[in-house]
Amino acid sequence: MxxxxxxxxxxxxxLLPLLLSLPLLLLLRAAGPGPPEEVTCGHGNGGCxxxxxxxxxxxxxxxxxxxxxxxxxxxxxxxxxxxxxxxxxxxxxxxxxxxxxxxxxxxETCAVGNGGCNRTCKDTATGVRCSCPVGFTLQPDGKTCRDVDECQTRNGGCDHVCRNTAGSFDCSCRKGFKLLTDEKSCQDVDECSLERTCDHSCINRPGSFACACNAGYTLYGFTHCGDTDECSVHNGGCQQVCVNTVGGYECQCLSGHTLHWNGKDCVEAEGAVAAGASPRVSLQCTRSAGGDRCSLSCRSGIHLSSGLQEAYSVTCGSSSPPRSKQRESAGSASGDVASVRTSVTFKLNGGICSLKKAEPFPEGLRPAPPVSCRAGTYYDGAQERCILCPDGTFQNEEGQITCEPCPRPENPGVQKTPEAWNVSECGGLCQPGEYSADGFAPCQLCALGTFQPEAGRTSCLPCGGGLPTKRLGATSFQDCETRVQCSPGHFYTTTHRCVRCPAGTYQPEFGKNSCVSCPGNTTTDFDGATNLTQCKNRRCGGELGDFTGYIESPNYPGNYPANAECTWVINPPPKRRILVVVPEIFLPIEDDCGDFLVMRKTASRGSATTYETCQTYERPIAFTSRSRRLWIQFKSNEGNSAKGFQVPYVTYDDARGGGRT
Ligand SMILES: [Ca+2]
Ligand SMILES: [Ca+2]
Ligand SMILES: [Ca+2]
Incomplete structure (x- = not known):
């Protein structure tokens, strides 16, 4: 009050001056008695x-x-x-x-019930006046404040997502973009500038990125590159021996034969071997319990490299130096040996030696370069445009960064066509479905019961099992009249059955007579795989670095394999503690917590537990370990899989000194 x-x-x-003036006025009036005086306005304003x-x-x-x-x-x-x-x-x-x-x-004053105002009240000469803070508007009642929905006007100025809040609003960006400091603009995240994004090449795109692998490698788990086992399909197109190597493969020929210029066929050696010719290789296989025993002889140096599981790759001779990344087994031998004779056990697919050509990138997974150059051209990174394949080269695929050299005919009179989009355009080559003694015209159509998918070949592949083809000049196994149509995940055998692709292989297509080996060190969880994404790297676990590092689920960022069990140990130096960041973790929601990640002091269930989850969390969390060392385990069951996690950690100097150990 x-x-x-x-x-x-x-x-x-x-009012006071007025009140004081009143007696004077009354006095003037009181002076009225006496002779009537003429009172006018001209005299003392008539008293007014x-x-x-x-x-x-x-x-x-x-x-x-x-x-x-x-x-x-x-x-x-x-x-x-x-x-x-x-x-x-x-x-x-x-x-x-x-x-x-x-x-x-x-x-009605601001002192009583805030003058009825919703927010700010101010006393003025004419009463109270209500006002609202920034982000609110005063309603027609003059008292109530209501939030302004900024998102209704030009999306609040946000590039992507606008979210209204009481008194304000928030901009956010779609996945793959980051919010700039103006808190409105979104900018693409350049994933390629980060470490570990892709094994080989990284292509940044607005809102995303893609990885690509060098020739001879297959992309798996979105970012990883594993060697393509070209020999797993149609024997790599090799007529006799196919040798898979890391990043490539090689066709070789048996004794008495030399490799044709097309690098795949073998031609009978006539007379003396020309000086500097390809090293001659002799491979003879015999069936015995548990597999095929092969006897190999080479003229010069031999390189052995262990392959997938029980399979072994053999490289003979010195025509191509062993690649630096090639893993050599303990039994490898190399040197200037006139003739090496060794015995090697090969892993063979259902007893079939001749397999189909691989398709390293299934539809939809193949990454495209920034500019997709058509066949017959290549992308020049320096000029940033597509260039026609120069004379004597060809390119039969879109979006490539090189052109392949045309094969050289033994008859130099055959002319070559520039800008070739297919090896068959290099000039004079036999087309797919054709063959000739030297791979060049004149050519013959593949006989009934045989097919040839490639150009420039000297022979055709048999359908096997006595299967006929509908016509001459067949170009693929699908032209062979199989008795049943095999579905994806299966291959056709010479016994006219469809067999599930063995573990470690897959087949995405109908009507094939082979399965494709998983790239690199990957394998499938089960047999009958239909897709490359079912090829997973199972490697995980181990002792981790003292100061910084990360743990990730096997095959990350691809889905982790079934029945995985990984154990890591972080053992920091004295007086250091562990800080862990879990940016996000993807585990399928299952009732029984079938897949889980746990971090505790030791393997013992009762030890101090820092973190344990079997669920997906997409919001980042960071925490300091409860114990000085950390024992970390990830386990998956046979059920659903997911992306998993990549969890970085650092150790830091614990200034307090004490604490739990
Ligand atoms: Ca608002
Ligand atoms: Ca990007
Ligand atoms: Ca290879």
């Missing part, structure tokens, strides 16, 4: 406080608009304040309307 009291006192003070007008009955007073003529007919008290002060004295003489005015003036 202090405010109201002051207000009333203020009004009284304003404001305006005076001479009439027949004498001067008539009136007041300025803000004032009201007093009952004395002369003075002009201020209209509003007069009413107020008068009502103070004699409540019975005022109208009800005046009561309301009084209540408003006396009671």
């Amino acid at each position: 202090g405010g109201a009291g002051r207000r009333r006192g203020g009004a009284a003070r304003a 406080q404001h305006s005076c007008e001479d009439t027949a009955a004498g001067p008539e007073c009136s007041c300025h608009p803000q004032s009201e003529l007093h009952v004395d007919g002369r003075s002009c008290p201020e209209r509003l304040d007069t009413a107020l002060e008068v009502t103070e004295g004699s409540a019975t003489s005022v109208a009800d309307g005046d009561k309301r005015v009084k209540r408003r003036l006396l009671m």
Whole structure:
């Protein structure tokens, strides 16, 4: 009430000069007795406080608009304040309307119930005034504040997502973009600038990225490159021996034969071997319990490299130096040996030696380069455009970065076509479905019961099992009239059955007679795989670095394999503690927590546990380990799989010194 009291006192003070002037005016009136004197406006304003007008009955007073003529007919008290002060004295003489005015003036102040204002209240000469903070608007009632939905106007200025909040709004960006410091603009994340994004090449794209592998490698798990086992399908197209190597493969020929210029066929050696010719290789296989025993003889150096599981790759001779990345087994031997004879056990697919050509990139997984160059051209990174294949080269695939050299005919008179999009355009080559003694025209169609998918070949492949073809000149095994149509995940055998692709291989297509080996060190969880994504790297676990490192689920960021069991140990140096960040973790939601990640002090279940989850969390969390060392385990069951996790950690100096151990 202090405010109201002051207000009333203020009004009284304003009236004071008027009240003081009243006795003087009354005095003037009282001086009236005696001889009647002519009173006019020209004399003392006729006694009027404001305006005076001479009439027949004498001067008539009136007041300025803000004032009201007093009952004395002369003075002009201020209209509003007069009413107020008068009502103070004699409540019975005022109208009800005046009561309301009084209540408003006396009671409605910011001190009482915030003046009815929703947010900010301010006293003014004409009453309270409500206002709202930034982000709110005052409603028509003059009191209530309501949030402004900024997102309704031009999306709040946000590039991507606008989310309205009380009094404000938030911009956010779609996955693969980051919010800039203006908190509105979104910019693509350049994943390629980060370490470990791709094994080989990385291609940044707006909102995403793609990985690509060097020739001879197959992309798996989205970012990894594993050697393509070209020999797993159609024997790599080799007529006799196919030798898979890391990043490539090689066709070789048996004793008495030399490799044809097409690198795949073998031709009978005539007379003496020309100087500098390909090293001759002799491979003879015999069936015995558990597999085929092969006897190999080479003229010069031999390189052995262990392959997948029980399979072994054999490279003979010195025509191509062993690749630096090639793993050599303990039994490898190399040197200037005139003739090496060794015995090697090969892993063979269902006893079939001749397999189909691999398709390293299934549809949809193959990454495209920034500019997709058509067949017959290649992408020049320096010029950033597509260039026609130069004379004597060809390119039969889109979006490549090189052109392949055309094969050289033994007859140099055969001309070559520039800008070739297919090896068969190099000039004079036999087309797919054809063959000739040297691979060049004139060519013959493949006989019934045989097919040839490649150009420039000297022979055709048999359908096997006595199967016929519908026509001459067949180009693929699908032209062979099989007795059943095999579905993906199966291959056709010479016994006319469809057999599930063995573990470690897959087949995405119908009607094939082979399965494709998984790339690199990957394998499938089960047999009958239909897709390259079912090839997974199972490697995981181990002792981790002292200061910094990361753990990731096997095959990350591809789905992790079934029945995985990985154990890591972080053992920091004395007086250091472990800080772990889990940016996100993807585990399928299962009732029984079949797949889980746990971090605790030791392998013992009762030891101090820092982290344990069997669920997906997409929001990042960071925590300090409860124990000085960490034992980390990830286990998956046979059920659903998911992307898993990549969890970085650092160890830091624990300044406090003490703490749990
Ligand atoms: Ca808002
Ligand atoms: Ca990107
Ligand atoms: Ca290879």
